[in-house]
Amino acid sequence: MKKIKAAGLLFLFSVTTIFAQDIADHAIGLRLGDSDGFGTEISYQRALNSSKRLEFDLGYRGSRGFTATKLVGLYQWVQPLEGDFNWYYGFGAGLGYVSFDALSSSESNLFVFGAGNIGVEYSFDFPLLLSLDIRPEVGLLGYSNFNNSFDFDIGLGVRYQF
Numbered sequence: 001m002k003k004i005k006a007a008g009l010l011f012l013f014s015v016t017t018i019f020a021q022d023i024a025d026h027a028i029g030l031r032l033g034d035s036d037g038f039g040t041e042i043s044y045q046r047a048l049n050s051s052k053r054l055e056f057d058l059g060y061r062g063s064r065g066f067t068a069t070k071l072v073g074l075y076q077w078v079q080p081l082e083g084d085f086n087w088y089y090g091f092g093a094g095l096g097y098v099s100f101d102a103l104s105s106s107e108s109n110l111f112v113f114g115a116g117n118i119g120v121e122y123s124f125d126f127p128l129l130l131s132l133d134i135r136p137e138v139g140l141l142g143y144s145n146f147n148n149s150f151d152f153d154i155g156l157g158v159r160y161q162f
Helices: 002-019
Strands: 026-032 038-047 052-063 066-082 085-100 108-123 128-141 150-161
Touching (some): 026 128, 052 085, 066 108, 085 128, 108 150
Antiparallel strands (some): 026 038, 026 150, 038 052, 066 085, 085 108, 128 150
16 A cells, blocks of 8 residues: 555656746746726746746836826746646735825825736747736725725736846
8 A cells, every 4th residue: 555655646746747847037027907097017026946936016007097106026826838838826915005186186095905816928938928917906905095996907928037
């Protein structure tokens, strides 16, 4: 029985190492998009190992009625799909500062939110990474003047890998 368990564990370990794919140690670039206006973020990714990484995004959002600056940190798991395609998922949190138009309100607010993340990416043979992801955000603090404390953020990422 012990030999069967050992053989099974060896098989599982060999299968996971066959399908493991290294991700770039670092990637920096832009993430463009938003759910209700236009947003641009400077994006940095740092690999923790062959299948996990951290992502930090600092950006600007503009929409009808407000402008916002946001900082987001995400912990992601990266899984291979086919060839140079990967899919990833994760979670994180962020904070931001929003300023409302003079017509609606002259208030400004600091806000805190939780975020999820799921997407696909393509890594070219040269150091370019393209991604498309969805990042739902749920307001935790400072959302008293917002109409909705839920945001469904969609973004296209273009990053240089090194």
